[in-house]
Amino acid sequence: MEIPIMVTSHNSANNVSVNDSRRSVTYHPNIWGDFFLSYASQHKDISIAEMEEHAIWLTHARQMEEIRELVLHNDEDDLTLKLELIDSIKRLGVGYHFEKEIRKTLRWIHDAYSANDNDLRFVALRFRLLREQGFHVPCDVFCKFLDEKGNFKESIPNNVEGLLELYEASNYGVHGEEILDKALEFSSSNLHSLIMNMSNNTLSTRVREALKIPISKTLNRLGARKFISMYDDSCNEKLLDFAISDFNLVQTLHQKELSHVTRWWKELDFANKLPFARDRLVECYFWIVGVYFEPCYAIARKLLTKVIYMASFLDDIYDVYGTLDELTLFTSILRRWDMDGIDELPPCMRIYYKALCDVYVEMENEMGKLGKSYAVEYGKAEMIRLAEVYLKEAEWSFSKHKPTMEEYTKVALLSSGYVMMSINSLLVIDDPISKEEFDWVLSEPPILKSSLLITRLMDDLAGYGFEKKLSAIHYYMHENGVAEKEAFAELRKQVKNAWKVLNKELLHPTEASIPILKCVANFTRVIFLLYTDEDAYVNSKAKTKDMIKSVLVDPVTNFSTLKNPNNSVLDSAANNIFNCSM
Helix, strand or coil: CCCHHHCCCCCCCCEECCCCCCCCEECCCCCCCCHHHHHCCCCCCCCHHHHHCCHHHHHHHHHHHHHHHHHHCCCHHHHHHHHHHHHHHHHCCCHHHHHHHHHHHHHHHHHHCCCCCCCHHHHHHHHHHHHHCCCCCCHHHHHHHECCCCCECCCHHHCHHHHHHHHHHHCCCCCCCHHHHHHHHHHHHHHHHHHHHCCCHHHHHHHHHHHHCCHHHCCHHHHHHHHHHHCCCCCCHHHHHHHHHHHHHHHHHHHHHHHHHHHHHHHHCHHHHCCCCCCCHHHHHHHHHCCCCCHHHHHHHHHHHHHHHHHHHHHHHHHHHCCHHHHHHHHHHHHHCCCCCHHHCCHHHHHHHHHHHHHHHHHHHHHHHCCCHHHHHHHHHHHHHHHHHHHHHHHHHHHCCCCCHHHHHHHHHHHCCHHHHHHHHHHCCCCCCCHHHHHHHHCCCHHHHHHHHHHHHHHHHHHCCCCCCCCHHHHHHHHHCCCHHHHHHHHHHHHHHHHHHHHHHCCCCCCCCHHHHHHHHHHHHHHHHHCCCCCCCCCCCCHHHHHHHHHHHCCCCCCCCCCCCCCHHHHHHHHHCCCCCC
């Protein structure tokens, strides 16, 4: 029973045991402590006029305008360079500054394109960028690269750049596009074969990173950090300087936000008061940065980090700490969302429940300023529903009941927590999300169902063999009479098919607005990252720690005019120069 980041594990340090009526678990302790408290700004405020006199602000603003002009300048003889520019802007992590310009230019490229081009790299790059933008570009643009037998031509592997772009493009396939299935198998197989003999270090690095995680499944900040280090072959130095400056400025804002939530975390003191649970505040914040990194979502990140942190502890209360009687009482009190009967709860539950209510009081205050206080009720309702499915799983556990695959799936998709997190993430952003749109999300449309299936199965696949509980793998093996290998293959196939559904739902025309699509897609990408090969939330000391350091701790240093990412001018500039265009 868990929100996907909240998988119960029993293979870490820091053993915690309670009395015989409870269960036991081992988790490694919080690895960050109050590290980010030091990032709180101690400097006096600097006025806009003072900032505009500073070289950082002037250079950043000037470069932004120059890049905007480059994107808008349309030249029919230069489509390849235009596509490369847009691709670089997006992969360097600064596309959010130029969304309107990129959208306008890609519309022009879509309308102006001649289907006679035989350059594989150009065709694949154009296909990918237009699919990313939501255009339903037909997949038959790749038919010209097939031989008379319907296979990709043997000469293609000699074109590594084209092969790499074909691989990236094929990850945007939807159901019924057999040529993209063939392209994915063909390109990935050949890239794996070629990579050992590549003399170009930058190209080999790009191929390795793509094979680990394609662009379609990459988180913005992590992808930008990696691409900055690879963007050195005939690069646009002005664009690179701008991207590095932007990355460090955004990182400074994130560090300040982490300072705020770390102070909140210290005041809660859950590590001592609720020692049975995972204490993963910074990991929760990193999770939310994967969903909304842009500066304009500062309030949303702070609130969502607190929500997901509280959901993690809620999971452990049901999965580890509570007896069945306590959990039944706790759920009934949570349904009422008031303080009546709270004194009947064990001290740990009382402490937790009071903190949870306080988070939603803060949310109501913040959303009231935006005229969205009504939406907070949706968030509370989903937190209650999450507790109810946790209770159902606890009842199964205590009674030793083994549900059918159908029963398990119905409950487990909800206990993955992604309906709750999606609703809460939409209610805290400064975007117009109507009551009708909230109700639409709650109807579990195809895009949400596909996301739920991906997150649930990635979770179960990563935890198999380490978690002391049954999962989709066990149920599938039992009900279909197959071995472990076959069960893994089938569930991975289901994940792959669910990605195709998600890809389809992101193409125009869409049923939902951009903020909803972005929220669901980015949550799914976070899961793909953290649950490929291992549970990187529970065991956050290795891969997750390195990712957090690269995105939230270490600035990009090879930029001559940006010496200190924590100085007062940069700190103030980061608070004022960004306007997020949605």
